[in-house]
Amino acid sequence: MSTEKITAELRTEFGKGAARRIRREHKIPAVVYGHGNDPIHVTLPGHDTMMAIKHGGANALLELDINGESQLALTKQVQVDPVRRVLEHVDFVAVKRGEKVTVDVPVIVVGEAAAETLVVTENATIQVEAEATHIPEQFEVDVTDAEAGTQFLASQIALPSGTTLLTDAETLVVNVTAAQTAEAAEAELEQAEAEAGIEKDEPEAAEAAEGGDSE
Incomplete structure:
Protein backbone atom coordinates (compact mmCIF):
# COMPACT_ATOMS: atom_id res chain seq x y z
CA MET A 1 0.00 0.00 0.00
CA LYS A 96 3.52 3.97 13.39
CA ARG A 97 5.65 2.15 10.84
CA GLY A 98 5.88 -1.53 11.69
CA GLU A 99 2.81 -1.35 13.94
CA LYS A 100 0.16 -4.05 13.52
CA VAL A 101 -3.41 -2.85 12.98
CA THR A 102 -6.78 -4.58 12.67
CA VAL A 103 -8.68 -3.74 9.49
CA ASP A 104 -11.62 -4.97 7.39
CA VAL A 105 -10.46 -5.60 3.82
CA PRO A 106 -12.92 -5.75 0.88
CA VAL A 107 -13.41 -9.04 -1.00
CA ILE A 108 -13.70 -8.81 -4.79
CA VAL A 109 -15.07 -11.63 -6.97
CA VAL A 110 -13.29 -12.20 -10.30
CA GLY A 111 -13.89 -14.63 -13.15
CA GLU A 112 -17.02 -16.27 -14.52
CA ALA A 113 -18.56 -19.27 -12.77
CA ALA A 114 -20.02 -22.23 -14.70
CA ALA A 115 -23.20 -21.78 -16.71
CA GLU A 116 -26.54 -21.65 -14.89
CA THR A 117 -25.00 -20.65 -11.58
CA LEU A 118 -25.45 -17.69 -9.28
CA VAL A 119 -22.46 -16.21 -7.41
CA VAL A 120 -23.39 -14.73 -4.04
CA THR A 121 -20.98 -12.70 -1.90
CA GLU A 122 -21.96 -13.68 1.63
CA ASN A 123 -19.34 -11.45 3.32
CA ALA A 124 -18.06 -8.37 1.50
CA THR A 125 -15.05 -7.99 3.83
CA ILE A 126 -12.81 -10.12 6.00
CA GLN A 127 -10.93 -8.90 9.06
CA VAL A 128 -7.17 -9.24 9.21
CA GLU A 129 -4.19 -7.99 11.18
CA ALA A 130 -1.47 -6.40 9.09
CA GLU A 131 1.37 -3.91 9.30
CA ALA A 132 0.04 -0.37 8.99
CA THR A 133 2.18 0.31 5.92
CA HIS A 134 1.35 -3.04 4.25
CA ILE A 135 -2.44 -3.26 4.44
CA PRO A 136 -3.89 -5.20 1.47
CA GLU A 137 -6.22 -3.02 -0.60
CA GLN A 138 -8.49 -5.98 -1.40
CA PHE A 139 -8.67 -9.76 -1.63
CA GLU A 140 -9.72 -11.54 -4.81
CA VAL A 141 -11.82 -14.69 -4.99
CA ASP A 142 -11.54 -16.35 -8.41
CA VAL A 143 -14.76 -18.20 -9.29
CA THR A 144 -13.72 -19.13 -12.84
CA ASP A 145 -15.68 -22.25 -13.96
CA ALA A 146 -16.86 -22.90 -10.38
CA GLU A 147 -19.81 -25.31 -10.31
CA ALA A 148 -22.97 -24.93 -8.23
CA GLY A 149 -22.28 -26.00 -4.67
CA THR A 150 -18.77 -24.51 -4.60
CA GLN A 151 -18.06 -22.47 -1.48
CA PHE A 152 -15.12 -20.21 -0.69
CA LEU A 153 -14.31 -19.89 3.02
CA ALA A 154 -12.23 -17.21 4.72
CA SER A 155 -9.46 -19.75 5.28
CA GLN A 156 -9.14 -20.27 1.51
CA ILE A 157 -8.28 -16.65 0.75
CA ALA A 158 -4.58 -16.20 0.07
CA LEU A 159 -3.04 -13.69 2.47
CA PRO A 160 0.23 -11.84 1.85
CA SER A 161 3.18 -12.45 4.15
CA GLY A 162 2.80 -10.68 7.48
CA THR A 163 -1.00 -10.63 7.32
CA THR A 164 -3.03 -12.74 9.78
CA LEU A 165 -6.68 -13.78 9.37
CA LEU A 166 -8.90 -12.68 12.27
CA THR A 167 -12.27 -13.59 10.77
CA ASP A 168 -13.35 -17.14 11.71
CA ALA A 169 -11.67 -19.50 9.25
CA GLU A 170 -14.98 -21.29 8.50
CA THR A 171 -16.81 -18.08 7.58
CA LEU A 172 -18.51 -18.41 4.18
CA VAL A 173 -17.29 -15.58 1.95
CA VAL A 174 -18.52 -16.50 -1.55
CA ASN A 175 -21.18 -19.08 -2.41
CA VAL A 176 -21.84 -20.49 -5.88
CA THR A 177 -25.39 -21.81 -6.21
CA ALA A 178 -27.62 -23.08 -8.99
CA ALA A 179 -29.39 -20.26 -10.82
CA GLN A 180 -33.14 -20.25 -10.25
CA THR A 181 -35.27 -21.02 -13.28
CA ALA A 182 -38.28 -18.89 -14.22
CA GLU A 183 -40.61 -21.77 -13.36
CA ALA A 184 -39.05 -22.18 -9.90
CA ALA A 185 -39.26 -18.45 -9.27
CA GLU A 186 -42.99 -18.42 -10.22
CA ALA A 187 -43.70 -21.43 -8.01
CA GLU A 188 -41.90 -19.78 -5.10
CA LEU A 189 -43.93 -16.60 -5.62
CA GLU A 190 -47.19 -18.54 -5.68
CA GLN A 191 -46.24 -20.36 -2.49
CA ALA A 192 -45.38 -17.06 -0.79
CA GLU A 193 -48.73 -15.57 -1.86
CA ALA A 194 -50.58 -18.64 -0.60
CA GLU A 195 -48.87 -18.40 2.76
CA ALA A 196 -49.76 -14.72 2.92
CA GLY A 197 -53.41 -15.53 2.20
CA ILE A 198 -53.45 -13.89 -1.23
CA GLU A 199 -55.77 -15.61 -3.67
CA LYS A 200 -55.93 -15.03 -7.39
CA ASP A 201 -59.40 -14.86 -8.96
CA GLU A 202 -59.94 -17.15 -11.90
CA PRO A 203 -60.79 -15.21 -15.09
CA GLU A 204 -64.27 -16.84 -15.28
CA ALA A 205 -64.99 -16.06 -11.65
CA ALA A 206 -63.90 -12.47 -12.12
CA GLU A 207 -66.13 -12.08 -15.23
CA ALA A 208 -69.10 -13.64 -13.40
CA ALA A 209 -68.62 -11.27 -10.50
CA GLU A 210 -68.52 -8.30 -12.88
CA GLY A 211 -71.65 -9.54 -14.63
CA GLY A 212 -73.47 -9.92 -11.32
CA ASP A 213 -72.66 -6.37 -10.37
CA SER A 214 -74.08 -4.99 -13.62
CA GLU A 215 -77.47 -6.57 -13.15
Whole structure:
Protein backbone atom coordinates (compact mmCIF):
# COMPACT_ATOMS: atom_id res chain seq x y z
CA MET A 1 0.00 0.00 0.00
CA SER A 2 1.42 3.38 -1.00
CA THR A 3 1.37 6.29 1.42
CA GLU A 4 -0.02 9.61 0.23
CA LYS A 5 1.57 12.77 1.68
CA ILE A 6 -0.81 15.56 2.68
CA THR A 7 -0.06 18.89 4.33
CA ALA A 8 -2.45 19.47 7.24
CA GLU A 9 -3.24 22.65 9.18
CA LEU A 10 -3.99 22.58 12.90
CA ARG A 11 -7.59 23.59 13.54
CA THR A 12 -8.58 25.87 16.42
CA GLU A 13 -12.22 26.57 15.51
CA PHE A 14 -14.88 23.93 16.09
CA GLY A 15 -18.61 23.46 15.62
CA LYS A 16 -20.90 23.36 12.58
CA GLY A 17 -20.27 26.97 11.65
CA ALA A 18 -16.51 26.49 11.56
CA ALA A 19 -16.90 23.26 9.58
CA ARG A 20 -19.06 25.03 6.99
CA ARG A 21 -16.46 27.78 6.59
CA ILE A 22 -13.74 25.17 6.09
CA ARG A 23 -15.77 23.39 3.41
CA ARG A 24 -16.52 26.68 1.62
CA GLU A 25 -12.75 27.03 1.22
CA HIS A 26 -12.72 23.56 -0.42
CA LYS A 27 -11.01 22.04 2.60
CA ILE A 28 -11.99 19.17 4.90
CA PRO A 29 -12.18 19.09 8.72
CA ALA A 30 -10.58 15.96 10.18
CA VAL A 31 -9.51 14.42 13.48
CA VAL A 32 -6.57 12.12 14.23
CA TYR A 33 -7.07 9.79 17.21
CA GLY A 34 -4.81 7.27 18.91
CA HIS A 35 -1.74 6.31 20.89
CA GLY A 36 -3.06 7.76 24.13
CA ASN A 37 -2.67 11.34 22.95
CA ASP A 38 -5.35 13.99 22.74
CA PRO A 39 -7.18 14.06 19.40
CA ILE A 40 -5.52 16.27 16.82
CA HIS A 41 -7.99 18.49 14.94
CA VAL A 42 -6.76 19.41 11.47
CA THR A 43 -7.88 20.91 8.18
CA LEU A 44 -6.94 19.09 4.98
CA PRO A 45 -6.88 20.21 1.32
CA GLY A 46 -10.12 18.96 -0.22
CA HIS A 47 -9.08 17.69 -3.65
CA ASP A 48 -5.76 16.14 -2.59
CA THR A 49 -7.37 14.35 0.36
CA MET A 50 -10.27 13.06 -1.73
CA MET A 51 -7.89 11.65 -4.35
CA ALA A 52 -5.63 10.09 -1.70
CA ILE A 53 -8.53 8.33 0.01
CA LYS A 54 -10.02 7.25 -3.32
CA HIS A 55 -6.65 5.83 -4.39
CA GLY A 56 -6.00 4.15 -1.04
CA GLY A 57 -9.38 2.48 -0.82
CA ALA A 58 -11.23 1.50 2.35
CA ASN A 59 -8.08 1.59 4.49
CA ALA A 60 -6.23 4.54 2.99
CA LEU A 61 -2.98 5.42 4.76
CA LEU A 62 -1.96 9.08 4.66
CA GLU A 63 1.25 10.72 5.81
CA LEU A 64 0.13 14.01 7.32
CA ASP A 65 2.57 16.89 7.61
CA ILE A 66 1.39 18.72 10.75
CA ASN A 67 3.50 21.79 11.51
CA GLY A 68 6.52 20.13 9.97
CA GLU A 69 6.07 16.85 11.84
CA SER A 70 5.10 13.66 10.01
CA GLN A 71 2.22 11.55 11.29
CA LEU A 72 0.97 8.34 9.66
CA ALA A 73 -2.83 8.29 9.76
CA LEU A 74 -5.08 5.36 8.86
CA THR A 75 -8.55 6.22 7.55
CA LYS A 76 -11.30 4.89 9.86
CA GLN A 77 -14.47 6.83 9.03
CA VAL A 78 -15.31 9.03 6.08
CA GLN A 79 -18.43 11.21 5.90
CA VAL A 80 -19.58 11.99 2.35
CA ASP A 81 -22.28 14.45 1.29
CA PRO A 82 -25.05 12.20 -0.13
CA VAL A 83 -25.95 14.70 -2.88
CA ARG A 84 -22.72 16.38 -3.93
CA ARG A 85 -20.57 13.29 -3.17
CA VAL A 86 -17.79 15.37 -1.61
CA LEU A 87 -15.94 14.61 1.62
CA GLU A 88 -17.39 16.34 4.68
CA HIS A 89 -15.27 14.92 7.50
CA VAL A 90 -12.62 12.26 8.06
CA ASP A 91 -11.60 10.38 11.21
CA PHE A 92 -8.09 8.90 11.30
CA VAL A 93 -6.20 6.65 13.69
CA ALA A 94 -2.56 7.53 14.31
CA VAL A 95 -0.23 4.62 13.50
CA LYS A 96 3.52 3.97 13.39
CA ARG A 97 5.65 2.15 10.84
CA GLY A 98 5.88 -1.53 11.69
CA GLU A 99 2.81 -1.35 13.94
CA LYS A 100 0.16 -4.05 13.52
CA VAL A 101 -3.41 -2.85 12.98
CA THR A 102 -6.78 -4.58 12.67
CA VAL A 103 -8.68 -3.74 9.49
CA ASP A 104 -11.62 -4.97 7.39
CA VAL A 105 -10.46 -5.60 3.82
CA PRO A 106 -12.92 -5.75 0.88
CA VAL A 107 -13.41 -9.04 -1.00
CA ILE A 108 -13.70 -8.81 -4.79
CA VAL A 109 -15.07 -11.63 -6.97
CA VAL A 110 -13.29 -12.20 -10.30
CA GLY A 111 -13.89 -14.63 -13.15
CA GLU A 112 -17.02 -16.27 -14.52
CA ALA A 113 -18.56 -19.27 -12.77
CA ALA A 114 -20.02 -22.23 -14.70
CA ALA A 115 -23.20 -21.78 -16.71
CA GLU A 116 -26.54 -21.65 -14.89
CA THR A 117 -25.00 -20.65 -11.58
CA LEU A 118 -25.45 -17.69 -9.28
CA VAL A 119 -22.46 -16.21 -7.41
CA VAL A 120 -23.39 -14.73 -4.04
CA THR A 121 -20.98 -12.70 -1.90
CA GLU A 122 -21.96 -13.68 1.63
CA ASN A 123 -19.34 -11.45 3.32
CA ALA A 124 -18.06 -8.37 1.50
CA THR A 125 -15.05 -7.99 3.83
CA ILE A 126 -12.81 -10.12 6.00
CA GLN A 127 -10.93 -8.90 9.06
CA VAL A 128 -7.17 -9.24 9.21
CA GLU A 129 -4.19 -7.99 11.18
CA ALA A 130 -1.47 -6.40 9.09
CA GLU A 131 1.37 -3.91 9.30
CA ALA A 132 0.04 -0.37 8.99
CA THR A 133 2.18 0.31 5.92
CA HIS A 134 1.35 -3.04 4.25
CA ILE A 135 -2.44 -3.26 4.44
CA PRO A 136 -3.89 -5.20 1.47
CA GLU A 137 -6.22 -3.02 -0.60
CA GLN A 138 -8.49 -5.98 -1.40
CA PHE A 139 -8.67 -9.76 -1.63
CA GLU A 140 -9.72 -11.54 -4.81
CA VAL A 141 -11.82 -14.69 -4.99
CA ASP A 142 -11.54 -16.35 -8.41
CA VAL A 143 -14.76 -18.20 -9.29
CA THR A 144 -13.72 -19.13 -12.84
CA ASP A 145 -15.68 -22.25 -13.96
CA ALA A 146 -16.86 -22.90 -10.38
CA GLU A 147 -19.81 -25.31 -10.31
CA ALA A 148 -22.97 -24.93 -8.23
CA GLY A 149 -22.28 -26.00 -4.67
CA THR A 150 -18.77 -24.51 -4.60
CA GLN A 151 -18.06 -22.47 -1.48
CA PHE A 152 -15.12 -20.21 -0.69
CA LEU A 153 -14.31 -19.89 3.02
CA ALA A 154 -12.23 -17.21 4.72
CA SER A 155 -9.46 -19.75 5.28
CA GLN A 156 -9.14 -20.27 1.51
CA ILE A 157 -8.28 -16.65 0.75
CA ALA A 158 -4.58 -16.20 0.07
CA LEU A 159 -3.04 -13.69 2.47
CA PRO A 160 0.23 -11.84 1.85
CA SER A 161 3.18 -12.45 4.15
CA GLY A 162 2.80 -10.68 7.48
CA THR A 163 -1.00 -10.63 7.32
CA THR A 164 -3.03 -12.74 9.78
CA LEU A 165 -6.68 -13.78 9.37
CA LEU A 166 -8.90 -12.68 12.27
CA THR A 167 -12.27 -13.59 10.77
CA ASP A 168 -13.35 -17.14 11.71
CA ALA A 169 -11.67 -19.50 9.25
CA GLU A 170 -14.98 -21.29 8.50
CA THR A 171 -16.81 -18.08 7.58
CA LEU A 172 -18.51 -18.41 4.18
CA VAL A 173 -17.29 -15.58 1.95
CA VAL A 174 -18.52 -16.50 -1.55
CA ASN A 175 -21.18 -19.08 -2.41
CA VAL A 176 -21.84 -20.49 -5.88
CA THR A 177 -25.39 -21.81 -6.21
CA ALA A 178 -27.62 -23.08 -8.99
CA ALA A 179 -29.39 -20.26 -10.82
CA GLN A 180 -33.14 -20.25 -10.25
CA THR A 181 -35.27 -21.02 -13.28
CA ALA A 182 -38.28 -18.89 -14.22
CA GLU A 183 -40.61 -21.77 -13.36
CA ALA A 184 -39.05 -22.18 -9.90
CA ALA A 185 -39.26 -18.45 -9.27
CA GLU A 186 -42.99 -18.42 -10.22
CA ALA A 187 -43.70 -21.43 -8.01
CA GLU A 188 -41.90 -19.78 -5.10
CA LEU A 189 -43.93 -16.60 -5.62
CA GLU A 190 -47.19 -18.54 -5.68
CA GLN A 191 -46.24 -20.36 -2.49
CA ALA A 192 -45.38 -17.06 -0.79
CA GLU A 193 -48.73 -15.57 -1.86
CA ALA A 194 -50.58 -18.64 -0.60
CA GLU A 195 -48.87 -18.40 2.76
CA ALA A 196 -49.76 -14.72 2.92
CA GLY A 197 -53.41 -15.53 2.20
CA ILE A 198 -53.45 -13.89 -1.23
CA GLU A 199 -55.77 -15.61 -3.67
CA LYS A 200 -55.93 -15.03 -7.39
CA ASP A 201 -59.40 -14.86 -8.96
CA GLU A 202 -59.94 -17.15 -11.90
CA PRO A 203 -60.79 -15.21 -15.09
CA GLU A 204 -64.27 -16.84 -15.28
CA ALA A 205 -64.99 -16.06 -11.65
CA ALA A 206 -63.90 -12.47 -12.12
CA GLU A 207 -66.13 -12.08 -15.23
CA ALA A 208 -69.10 -13.64 -13.40
CA ALA A 209 -68.62 -11.27 -10.50
CA GLU A 210 -68.52 -8.30 -12.88
CA GLY A 211 -71.65 -9.54 -14.63
CA GLY A 212 -73.47 -9.92 -11.32
CA ASP A 213 -72.66 -6.37 -10.37
CA SER A 214 -74.08 -4.99 -13.62
CA GLU A 215 -77.47 -6.57 -13.15
